[in-house]
Amino acid sequence: MMRRRNKTKSKKSHLRFRLNLLFFIAFLLLAILVAQLGYLQIVYGDRFETEIESTDKTVVSGNVPRGMIYDSQGRTLVGNQAENAITYTKSISIKSGEMLVTAQKLTKYLTVPDDKLQKQDIADYYLANTDHYKAVLKKLPRSQRYSASGDNLAESKLYHNASQYVIKKMKLKLTADQKQVALIYSKMSAAFQLSTVYIKDDKVTQTEIAEIGEHLSELPGIGVGTNWTRDYPNGNSISSILGTVTTEKQGLPADTLNEMLATGYSRNDRVGNSYLEKEYESILRGTKSQKQVTVNNNNQVLNEVTEYAGTKGSNLNLTIDSAYQTKVEQALNSNYTAAKKAGATGYSDGAYAVAMNPKTGAILAMAGLQNNTKTGKTTDDALGVINRTFVMGSIVKPAMVLGAMMDGVITPNSNTLPDDAIYLPSTPIKKSWYPAGTFSTMTAKRALEISSNTYMMHLALLEGNAKYTPKSYIKMDSDIFSKMRGYFEQFGLGYKTGVDLPGEVDGFLGSTTNEYNQVKYGSALDLSFGNYDAYTLMQVAQYVSTVANGGYRMEPYLVNSIQKTTTSGQKGAVIYQHDPVVLNQVAFTSAQLAVVKEGMNAVVNGTDSYGTGHTLAGLNPKVAGKTGTAQSFYYDQDNPTNPDPPETITHSFVGYAPVDNPKIAIAVVFPNFTTSSASSYLMNTAKQMFTDYFKINGNN
Incomplete structure (x- = not known):
């Protein structure tokens, strides 16, 4: 009996030793990790902090006025009329709710033309409010929130189902003020990341320019600039020969979309859509401006610097008097x-x-x-x-x-x-x-x-x-x-x-x-x-x-x-x-x-x-x-x-x-x-x- 008791005691002693050894090794590894973290903090802390606070610089292209068209005697047949404009440059990964807030603030200083809103525009405006979006999701039937296997649907599919619910079930009627916000929001949300769109580019008043200029710090992405439209000083004579230019909303023609994108155009570029404007598009378009946009680690645009103002398009001199x-x-x-x-x-x-x-x-x-x-x-x-x-x-x-x-x-x-x-x-x-x-x-x-x-x-x-x-x-x-x-x-x-x-x-x-x-x-x-x-x-x-x-x-x-x-x-x-x-x-x-x-x-x-x-x-x-x-x-x-x-x-x-x-x-x-x-x-x-x-x- 004595031998058996000693043998049991010996086994316990070996187990205790092993556990102590494991604790010691874990303590040692933890000490090494703490030492390494301390070393990195003391030696490289400033550098890491700088990287965290660093910014990214991206070059953004901008449109320039098209070339002019003159008759054989030098009279202007097609020119450009400069207009004051309110612009919006979309940040990287900006959230819809943030854009909605900006749109709401902007309506205090800007009135946009009363344009027809599509049903999808109204739904997008309503769902930009996070609370509205969550409430609508709860109202959706289970089949529109989960897949057949019970997994959550992709966010894009959820949003589609939510917008269809708003369109078909809720049939919203907006007040005049809400419609203004929705119009501005629709223009902002249609922009691509780091692209600039026009919120209003026709009949912008000096009061609107002044008030928006004073509050730019409260309106992220909003800017004051100029736009141009085609002008016909001699009337609409031979207008069908001269051709037309697409609007920013129309953008690139569908039949040449891929070809033009491959040559440096953006989807919302205004281009010649018919006849002389189309035939000589490469001549009239000019060279786009280059603007360096600085973005912080939160993907917010900090500032914009014009590096190249661009070159206006070349001019056509016609044979017609x-x-x-x-x-x-x-x-x-x-x-x-x-x-x-x-x-x-x-x-x-x-x-x-x-x-x-x-x-x-x-x-x-x-x-x-x-x-x-x-x-x-x-x-x-x-x-x-x-x-x-x-x-x-x-x-x-x-x-x-x-x-x-x-x-x-x-x-x-x-x-x-x-x-x-x-x-x-x-x-x-x-x-x-x-x-x-x-x-x-x-x-x-x-x-x-x-x-x-x-x-x-x-x-x-x-x-x-x-x-x-x-x-x-x-x-x-x-x-x-x-x-x-x-x-x-x-x-x-x-x-x-x-x-x-x-x-x-x-x-x-x-x-x-x-x-x-x-x-x-x-x-x-x-x-x-x-x-x-x-x-x-x-x-x-x-x-x-x-x-x-x-x-x-x-x-x-x-x-x-x-x-x-x-x-x-x-x-x-x-x-x-x-x-x-x-x-x-x-x-x-x-x-x-x-x-x-x-x-x-x-x-x-x-x-x-x-x-x-x-x-x-x-x-x-x-x-x-x-x-x-x-x-x-x-x-x-x-x-x-x-x-x-x-x-x-x-x-x-x-x-x-x-x-x-x-x-x-x-x-x-x-x-x-x-x-x-x-x-x-x-x-x-x-x-x-x-x-x-x-x-x-x-x-x-």
């Missing part, structure tokens, strides 16, 4: 209005005009009206010059004659043809505007002067090696369409001109075969005198310029040069000067061109009683040109399958002046008029366009 542009618009408006009063525009969908320097392609003016046939209301539609097509009629005849001479079926010295009408089975007689049989033969010059359709059809028969017998089916080479269109194409008819505006369309070329895959030879005859294919007015202006300048198809353009902006906001160095671009040279000879130019001169200045353009005779300097009419039918969008649509007439004119040294070429179209006598309104427009141009620029 705004004084002449105004005259063209007035001529188009007054004559179209007169036609409307005379009852000639019942089915007309507008009127269009363009003027061009035939030697360079510089656009001197372009104007358009679109007429709503239902309401009778007209609106500006200058872009219709490049994005609408019309069957123009006889104005294509100079190109037809030149094509026939290039094809060799007639020559400058041998171009007399029969002027017999064309008779085809089951088809109305194909003839000129004058009675069939009036003339037995016709020369190319006279065919242009009196606008003979039959002469042009006989040219097509020759080009197609036709075997024609009156009242029998006609047979031509199967490539007759491609042959005639090939010559027209050299003048640009039917194809984009290359003008520096987005949205230009091709012409509309009619089908060459019927449902039985047979060549439509009768339609080829219609094509010869301009009653089949449809062209834009810009294509037609390019075409007549090619005739006027001796055969060079010039690329039309609106931007003549680009200039930098100096630091004082003035025009700086020219960084781009447009050089005229020759797209192709038409392969006619000078003798062939002389025939056509004589015919176009005779259209206006000839003595033949059948001449079609004598309205412009007597102008100084002399004008050469070609009139056109085309039969068409009114297309009613509300009744597109109407089996008997009303017949209409499209009137057109192309011309140039002076005859011996052209400086201006014009094209005008009045589509879908109800009477042939309505051509007088179109010719009066053309007459005013020539007269006003030389009044402004002189005859030399």
